[in-house]
Amino acid sequence: MATSASTSVAGNLAALADPPARSVDGPAVDYFLIEMVNTLRASSAVAVTRTKKIEQEMTEAGLLFPPQQGPPAVPSKRDSMASTSSKTAGADGKTVVDDEEEALRLRLESIGMHVGANIAERLCHDRGLFADTLDAIKFICKELWVACWDKQVDNLRTNHRGVYVLQDNAFKPIQRISSWQGRADALRRSKMYAAMPAGIIKGALSRLGFQAVVVPEITTLPQCTFQVKLPKGS
Amino acid sequence: MATTSKQYKAIGEDIWKGRTEKTNAELFALTYGALVVQLIQDYEDYDEVNKQLEKMGYNIGTRLIEDFLARSNLGRCADFRETGEVVAKVGFKSFLNISPTVTHGAPTSVATSPTAATSQSASAGATFILTLDENPLAEFVELPEEAIEGGLWFSNVLCGVIRGALEMIQMQVQATFISDVLRGDESTDIRVTLVKYLEEEVPVGDD
Numbered sequence: 001m002a003t004s005a006s007t008s009v010a011g012n013l014a015a016l017a018d019p020p021a022r023s024v025d026g027p028a029v030d031y032f033l034i035e036m037v038n039t040l041r042a043s044s045a046v047a048v049t050r051t052k053k054i055e056q057e058m059t060e061a062g063l064l065f066p067p068q069q070g071p072p073a074v075p076s077k078r079d080s081m082a083s084t085s086s087k088t089a090g091a092d093g094k095t096v097v098d099d100e101e102e103a104l105r106l107r108l109e110s111i112g113m114h115v116g117a118n119i120a121e122r123l124c125h126d127r128g129l130f131a132d133t134l135d136a137i138k139f140i141c142k143e144l145w146v147a148c149w150d151k152q153v154d155n156l157r158t159n160h161r162g163v164y165v166l167q168d169n170a171f172k173p174i175q176r177i178s179s180w181q182g183r184a185d186a187l188r189r190s191k192m193y194a195a196m197p198a199g200i201i202k203g204a205l206s207r208l209g210f211q212a213v214v215v216p217e218i219t220t221l222p223q224c225t226f227q228v229k230l231p232k233g234s
Numbered sequence: 235m236a237t238t239s240k241q242y243k244a245i246g247e248d249i250w251k252g253r254t255e256k257t258n259a260e261l262f263a264l265t266y267g268a269l270v271v272q273l274i275q276d277y278e279d280y281d282e283v284n285k286q287l288e289k290m291g292y293n294i295g296t297r298l299i300e301d302f303l304a305r306s307n308l309g310r311c312a313d314f315r316e317t318g319e320v321v322a323k324v325g326f327k328s329f330l331n332i333s334p335t336v337t338h339g340a341p342t343s344v345a346t347s348p349t350a351a352t353s354q355s356a357s358a359g360a361t362f363i364l365t366l367d368e369n370p371l372a373e374f375v376e377l378p379e380e381a382i383e384g385g386l387w388f389s390n391v392l393c394g395v396i397r398g399a400l401e402m403i404q405m406q407v408q409a410t411f412i413s414d415v416l417r418g419d420e421s422t423d424i425r426v427t428l429v430k431y432l433e434e435e436v437p438v439g440d441d
Contacts, residue, residue: 024370025329026255027301029262031294032391036269039290043276107276111268118264147258196265 033173037108037192044103048096105195112199113206119147120204129209133230136208137164144204148197149173164228166201171224173197183221190218201226242319246327249305253328263373270388280384287387291394292401298329299399314428317405318362321396321426326364334364334424358430363412366422377416387411389422396426404432 058064123143130136141153145168155167173193179186194216205212205228213229273283306324311317315338322336339361371389387393393409400407406429413419 022259022331022370023256024259024262024331025250025253026257028294028298028329029257031297032262033265035290035293036265038293039269039286040272043273043286047276107272111265111272114268115261115264119261122260148261150255 113203116200116203295398
């Protein structure tokens with residue numbers, strides 16, 4: 001009697017310490033992620049406009065050199081804004097659009113990094129550190145991919161010098177993208193939806209101790225590849 | 235005989251169990267949290283952030299309602315009271331797997347216009363309050379003092395979803411938070427007030 005009571009207590013405690021994963025509806029989250037991109041596009045436009053206005057005021061007051069002449073004198077509070085001042089003057093309209101696209105991409109990536117780091121932590125909490133980069137990448141390809149996108153990576157290639165290419169032939173976030181303007185337009189729009197996943201991979205690797213540069217590439221929908229560059233020598 | 239609360243609960247359970255595609259709630263909570271932080275940094279104004287969250291929710295709601303109608307096969311609700319039951323027991327259950335409790339309120343202000351008192355205009359002003367015992371969005375969240383004082387409603391997207399979804403089925407409502415445990419209140423409550431029923435309108439431009 002005593003042993004069965006203690007195992008049932010242990011069982012309850014285990015359930016309390018490690019509760020079963022809660023779920024929410026898949027499509028609802030998909031709609032949310034889609035709308036999130038639109039919301040961030042609007043907010044990044046507001047933020048970019050505000051920063052440009054401050055830069056302009058400071059330039060007029062003589063406190064700041066105009067962007068073409070060199071790096072800004074004032075360090076920006078938010079790292080995501082650093083890229084805006086490095087653009088040289090092109091056709092003005094184009095520069096603004098590029099800035100906004102870049103600002104949006106950076107925001108999505110940083111959200112992805114936050115999510116990826118925490119998900120990786122949850123998935124790895126009861127295992128030791130990864131021995132080398134290959135093991136970490138394999139973890140990404142299998143467990144992280146399943147946790148986020150319900151499948152594993154289809155193809156992993158490496159040049160054995162710190163560059164890995166992860167290929168997913170039916171990448172969930174872009175699987176159902178279509179555009180009434182045609183395939184080329186759909187392809188162009190889909191690139192922004194790969195920014196957050198790239199951030200997830202980057203964040204997960206950073207939590208595991210590896211600083212990586214992750215570049216997503218989409219040549220044909222719904223296939224997506226991620227090029228992961230890790231520093232040499234894990 | 236109107237469908238009882240228990241039956242709606244059962245319908246909600248069935249739809250949730252029948253859902254084939256489910257995502258980890260943590261993923262959702264983490265993403266939403268990071269989004270709110272980013273919006274606060276971008277807008278630097280808590281009222282504006284509330285508005286943007288509500289707007290995002292509105293867009294999501296207009297799409298969710300179609301999904302909901304397709305899967306639930308429920309007919310038209312007899313009155314606003316029933317709408318409240320369905321939103322709480324079937325709607326929230328099938329998308330977020332939570333069952334908020336519903337408290338119905340009498341119309342807060344009687345319409346004093348001289349228009350004919352049809353049963354519809356008489357119920358304008360009808361309200362229900364959804365009390366969420368658990369909020370999957372706020373899993374890992376703690377609000378800083380500044381955000382509480384600034385008036386941030388963290389889960390404001392839910393108000394937008396309710397407004398968007400109900401607007402697509404001809405009900406114009408106002409959905410607002412009246413309390414939130416994240417701000418130190420006793421409970422998390424959303425009040426939904428019916429403004430009016432919408433007529434099916436011919437889109438502008440068609441004659």
